[in-house]
Amino acid sequence: MLNRVILIGRLTKDPELRYTPAGVAVTQFTLAVDRPFTTQGGEREADFLPVVTWRQLAETCANYLRKGRLTAVEGRIQIRNYENNDGKRVYVTEIIADNVRFLESGNNRNQSSPPPSEPSNKDPFSGDGKPIDISDDDLPF
Amino acid sequence: MLNRVILIGRLTKDPELRYTPAGVAVTQFTLAVDRPFTTQGGEREADFLPVVTWRQLAETCANYLRKGRLTAVEGRIQIRNYENNDGKRVYVTEIIADNVRFLESGNNRNQSSPPPSEPSNKDPFSGDGKPIDISDDDLPF
Amino acid sequence: MLNRVILIGRLTKDPELRYTPAGVAVTQFTLAVDRPFTTQGGEREADFLPVVTWRQLAETCANYLRKGRLTAVEGRIQIRNYENNDGKRVYVTEIIADNVRFLESGNNRNQSSPPPSEPSNKDPFSGDGKPIDISDDDLPF
């Protein structure tokens, strides 16, 4: 009934922009977030949290985020599952972001998710996109 | 650098209380959290999010939470990994809770995590506990 | 650049629905939220936090929320100011909610803020409403 996540961390790599078969933009990146404590050996560890953004926000993230940049993300946790090559069901936990803040960048653009006023698969559009590996079934709204 | 999660959902089962080899209490349960939208077929789906609590908060959760109860959880996302029987590294994403609110219950007790003022493994204590299956290396602080 | 509030508490009174001069619905209520600690005299205190909702969410809150109901609110903190009768500037801190969860209710309806796809003052509508005391300048988007 309520599912809210707020993260601040750094991108482990440049973001990756893909398109669904219907032409919807999806950007994925991983945020390294330091843990609030050190290990018994005095080491500071981090969690590497996968983030997914859709549509306009995906395009903006692909344009402005880069490896190493300090970034704030707001969204919700979601568990996606699919069948792998061995026919086994695999569960993936991801943060579906609806708000991303670029805390470091050349021009400091920031962007929130402009919510879809229309069903987005009304005007399917495919062909200009990158190779496809994400299903439209994964669309978060 | 910042990692905050807030969930409201219902327990899918009664919570499970375990003890680490050093005698530290750990309670695990899963929260079913409805997604904020319906699927293309009009179905409402949910995410089933694993929650972990430690020490005093673990004891309180084990005492007061039950299957089906509406519950609020505050914490952080953490990725734990271990080697499975096939020698493969498995990654598990969990919410480490430091605050749990019992939104439905007989007596409506609630509890926050009383933070560890002392290293908790100073006074190892084991023997009264349930069978052990969680390592002390997983201690969140 | 980021402003997020999540509250769980109880309404101190029934919510109040008003309309702006342009006919936009606004609902206000106060949430009593217990503090996480007791006072030196062992008393438990609460904060009484004013919440504002707009448009469709305002109508839903007016319909479903009632005094004493346990309620979760997501939104942002905003400071509004106006000139009072003495010509002095007064500052009011409020939570502008975009998501409200009815944790107790007859039928357990819940509602998120359906974001404005169009400028909402396109079709001003006034006359059926209650006496007006909120300016359209206070519109949060």
Place this chain on the structure above:
Amino acid sequence: MLNRVILIGRLTKDPELRYTPAGVAVTQFTLAVDRPFTTQGGEREADFLPVVTWRQLAETCANYLRKGRLTAVEGRIQIRNYENNDGKRVYVTEIIADNVRFLESGNNRNQSSPPPSEPSNKDPFSGDGKPIDISDDDLPF
């Protein structure tokens, strides 16, 4: 029962460190947080949100925060009241922070609130401090 605020913004001034009569450190500063939308005239507005930190976290904030610095704050909203010179009761809404992240700084130190393991007024200590203007009654825990 739950009261959580997360902000990212910039300090409008250098932070101010004070001490209570019992010698407890308190640091106050204001965070300018841009609103997520522009006004009808295309202007971007901000909210100026007062933040309070206590004890060790207060000292760290006073040492490392400066005017203009981008800063993340986690805490809860609290309403404090006092009688002013005219004998009128005045209400002040503040964010009591328990976690502050320095997103810009020389050496990028960050600090969470080390929770009070002992009642802090056990060892009152006053005299080295700045002039006093905050009551020990305002202590958040």
Place this chain on the structure above:
DNA sequence: TTTT
């Protein structure tokens, strides 16, 4: 009263 305010930050970039």
Place this chain on the structure above:
DNA sequence: TTTT
């Protein structure tokens, strides 16, 4: 000024 306040809720359970």
